Amino acid sequence: MTILELQSVEKKYSQAENFAVKDVSFKVTSGEILALVGESGSGKTTLLRLIAGLEHPDNGIIYLSGNKIVEGRKSVPSNQRKVGMVFQDYALFPHLTILENVKFGLPKNLPDPEKVAKDTLKLVGLSENFSKYPHQLSGGQQQRVALARAIAPQPSILLMDEPFSNLDAMLKDQVREEIRQIIKKTGVTAIFVTHDTRDALSTADRIAILHKGRLQQIDSPRNLYEKPVNAYVANFFGKRNEILATPTVDGFYTPFGFIADERSKQYSEKVRLLFRPEHATLYNEVGQVLNGSIFKVSYYGDHQIVKLADEDGKRVSIKTSPHLDLSNLTQVGFSLDYFEVEPAF
C-alpha cells in the first residue's frame, strides 16, 4: 500500500537562482525504508522538509496516507501531518529526562502517556535509563531516545535527517543495524537523508538519488549499484572500470582478451564494458579469460586493489583478497563476474 506519494514536487528558495528540488515524483510503500542520497546541495534536506511541512513547495502534490497534504502552495500544517522527525543533532530537551522527552510529543488525550513512552523506550532498548538526562547518555543512546520520541505517537511516516552522521565509525555499523531493526519491528514507514552511500546501501530497502534537485533513480540498493541508469548514479556509488571492446557474433574482443557473451549480438559498433573493482576475479597466474600486466598493488588490510594495464597502458582496478600472493608477478589473469555493456559513443 502506498503511504506517501509525491507528484512533480518543486521548490525554489526566494533568493536562489536554481530550483532546490525540481519535478520530483515517487511513491513510498507502507513499512518501507527509503534513503535519500546525493551530493551536498542536491536537495535531500529540502525534500525531507517539504514532506515534513517545514518548507512549502512552489508546485506539485503530496499525498500522505491517502490524504492530499500539499497541492501547489496550499498545504496542511506540519503539526497536523502525523509525521515523526529525527533531527541530525537529535534536538532532545536537555532539561527533561528521557522519559519526559518521549512523553512530550504524545497527544494530550492519550489515556496513559507514561506507559506509551516507557513501552517505546523499551522497544528502542532503553529500559533502565528513564530518569536520566540526555547529557548522561552516549551519542547512540541519545539517538535512540530521539527515535523513540518520533515513533511514540505512531506517525504515518518517520523522517530522519542524517541519522548516522554524529556517530563515530566504530559505532556506525552497529547503530545502523539497530535502527533498521527497530524501524522494521514497529512497521513504520521511514525516509532518511544521508550523504554516505554505505548508510544507504546497508540500511535502506530502496534508495532515491538526487542530483541538482532532480531525481535520477529510485531503486533497490543492488539495482542502483549494479544497474545504474546513468553515469552520475554509477559514479556516486564508487568507481567503475571501463574497457573498450569490439563485439563479434559470440562475444567481445578487448585489449585484455576475448570474453564469450551473448549480449555481443545486440551490437555492431564498439562498446564499453563497465564493471566495478569487486565484480572481477583475479588469479595469480596467466592463461585465464583475460590477462593483464600488474601496474600497482595497494594493500588495505581487508582487501587489495590491483591495477592492471593492457598493452596500450589502459588500466583497470580489481579488488581481491588480501591473501592472494602477487609477489614477483608481472602478468596475471582475471575474469569478469558481472559487467554492463554500453555503446562506446
Ligand SMILES: Nc1ncnc2c1ncn2[C@@H]1O[C@H](COP(=O)(O)OP(=O)(O)OP(=O)(O)O)[C@@H](O)[C@H]1O
Ligand atoms: N533556506 C535556504 N535559502 C536559500 N537556499 C537554500 C536554503 N536551503 C537550501 N538552499 C539551497 O537549496 C539547494 C539544496 O539544498 P539542500 O540543503 O536541500 O541540499 P542537501 O542535499 O540536503 O545538501 P547537504 O548534504 O549539504 O545538506 C542548495 O543549492 C542550497 O544552497
